[in-house]
Amino acid sequence: MVKFIASILLLAVVAQQAYGDFKLPKARKVTEISKTSNDPTNSVMKELKKQNKNVILTHANAGQEEELKHKLICSLEVPEIPKAWLDMKDACISGMRHQIQEEINASYQYLAMGAYFARDTVNRPGFAEQFFKAAKEEREHGSKLVEYLSMRGQLTDNVSNLINVPTVAKQEWRDGASALEDALELEIKVTKSIRKLIATCESKPYNHYHLVDYLTGVYLEEQLHGQRDLAGKLTTLKKMMSTHGELGEFLFDKNL
Amino acid sequence: MKSFIAFALVASLCALAQANEEGVCRNSVVSACGSSSFSALTGFFTGESTSICNARFAGIESIEPEVQAYINSQLTKSYEYLLLATHFNSYQKNRPGFQKLYQGLSDRSFDDSIDLIKKITSRGGIVDFNTRHESPASVSTQRPTLEVDELHSLALALDNEKQLATGATHVHTRATHAALRDPELAHYLEESFLPKQADSVRKLSGYANDLAKLMKVPDPSLSIYLFDEFLQKQ
Known part of the structure; x- marks a missing residue:
């Protein structure tokens, strides 16, 4: 009986930890950013570049999954417009x-x-x-x-x-x-x-x-x-x- | 013989004391006025930086190079912001709000530089625009690429502002922790720089986070347009 209770407790602890891990990434990311921001060389820039290149927004909410598949687009295309007005030599x-x-x-x-x-x-x-x-x-x-x-x-x-x-x-x-x-x-x-x-x-x-x-x-x-x-x-x-x-x-x- | 040695010792001590006291403006005036040659007097007050009658006191020795480095940092950043504003003023970018933001930061850094020059010279310091003293208060003159998009520019500006705030904090640390302290300059930084910098760091981090949130849509062009409009009204 005692063994059984102990094993249930253990399970609960493991489960909680897993849940914690599940919730953590966001918070961890924030601390990562703030840790690197002491570095004087454009840390936020680097972070953003990384996000821009390969990070698909990571939320754990299943309902938003669809929306989250796209990349964060930072640079907009420059549309084609007539150039004849650019007349400086x-x-x-x-x-x-x-x-x-x-x-x-x-x-x-x-x-x-x-x-x-x-x-x-x-x-x-x-x-x-x-x-x-x-x-x-x-x-x-x-x-x-x-x-x-x-x-x-x-x-x-x-x-x-x-x-x-x-x-x-x-x-x-x-x-x-x-x-x-x-x-x-x-x-x-x-x-x-x-x-x-x-x-x-x-x-x-x-x-x-x-x-x-x-x-x-x-x-x-x-x-x-x-x-x-x-x-x-x-x-x-x-x-x-x-x-x-x-x-x-x-x-x-x-x-x- | 013993008394002679004692006499010599006393005499040399007196001479030493006198030599020390020559570091005082009053003594130098006395000796200049006593001297027969006119040039001895004029030589003193013609603005030579070696003049003993200067305004240097407290921790100016240790803080002067730090402030110099910081002035050069502000000037460097001022031109960086000017170019960033220019980038957003091109017809392809056409973001008057972003331009206004960076032009404002550029003007602020330039005006602050002049303010700092006035401060350090009022304390008997000089400003050297050519030598770049290596210090946590100095920034690299290597300019990063400024042709960036809106969100990146906010990140760049936030990093810049933090660098400048860190620089001012470093100068303040030197003013309060060097062997010879300088409360006057520390107070000046506390009053004129640090709160302003805290505000601008906060403002930019707010902008960067807001814009990043607004851009989490498949086509962020409208978000950026609206955010730029918001910046124009600031």
């Missing part, structure tokens, strides 16, 4: 891509300038703010050009390598005037590069009228005003620097 497109990187490089250089003048022992908050603002603007310029390419139906592929994280040529300056001088040089470089891009995009046999108009009316406009502004500031500062040196720069910074 290669030279102009690669010119644009180059210009985008130029703007980002300029943004980085301005960031470095801002960081220098924000230093405790340099302490030129006016200069620093001015350069941080310029860094934001250059980034904005870059991202507006990116948006333009998207508007013209470009950037459906090769997006990952559109912008590279640059390094900066210089991280310290002698004084405010030399930084303003470098800023002016930087703007001159960007202006030249835009002019070159315009020349490329309006050259025969195909003129990108709209882009050229945009580059001329918006980008060159900003470049020219920016250059004039910097040139004016630099001149004023240099006038004071020749006789009043540090005091000139100090006052100039407070009024920036």
Whole structure:
């Protein structure tokens, strides 16, 4: 009798364990995910890829079996549509891509300038703010050009390598005037590069009228005003620097 | 003879003490003002990073490279998000909601970078954009493929956000556990970074799980369309 009860108990335990196993997979999966997510290299991505490739959704509910047979479809087909509206030519497109990187490089250089003048022992908050603002603007310029390419139906592929994280040529300056001088040089470089891009995009046999108009009316406009502004500031500062040196720069910074 | 040795010892100790005290701004001003050459004075205050009259205190030495690494991480991720937004802005993807989400994250990372630059320089630190200090606060500059579908992009973003949160946590750990602690920077991270990052991690994990659930249908195109519309309104 005792043996019989014991064997029933044993059976019950086994059965319960089996049921537990049955219920477990889902929970286990979750812990697996959270375990691997400490790994810094795109763990969730990997998990999803795995699911996407070969996992048929695994539920234990018999009623849903039918629905569960299909795979989780993540990428949708790109439908065929007319392509004649995609009228940008290669030279102009690669010119644009180059210009985008130029703007980002300029943004980085301005960031470095801002960081220098924000230093405790340099302490030129006016200069620093001015350069941080310029860094934001250059980034904005870059991202507006990116948006333009998207508007013209470009950037459906090769997006990952559109912008590279640059390094900066210089991280310290002698004084405010030399930084303003470098800023002016930087703007001159960007202006030249835009002019070159315009020349490329309006050259025969195909003129990108709209882009050229945009580059001329918006980008060159900003470049020219920016250059004039910097040139004016630099001149004023240099006038004071020749006789009043540090005091000139100090006052100039407070009024920036 | 004995008294001479004792005298020499005292004298050398005094000299040593004086040498230590030269690390103080006031002393350097005193010596600069006493010196006959004008350049000794100007040399001090012309913004050389070696100036003793700096703003460095507490644990800045140990935390500076970590913050530098973290700034570079934020900038790297900012451009990664910008490109991810671009990907969803193409006519073939045409997902304005996803674009808005990633553009927002990109702008946030850029603004945060400037904020961090201001913070570390206010504490007497400098920022080096070129050297990439190896640290748990830094991320790889190798960019993953960003031409991914909607659900993958959410997963990618979630991983990114966790990486950034881990980076900030690491900087915080250094600020609170290094030999010289830095409560000021730790507080700054606690107030300006960690809660924001917890929110964005939570938000993205919610999105990823929601979208994954909505996509468990034979044709998920409508689910993605509706989810994108939802993202636009956020």
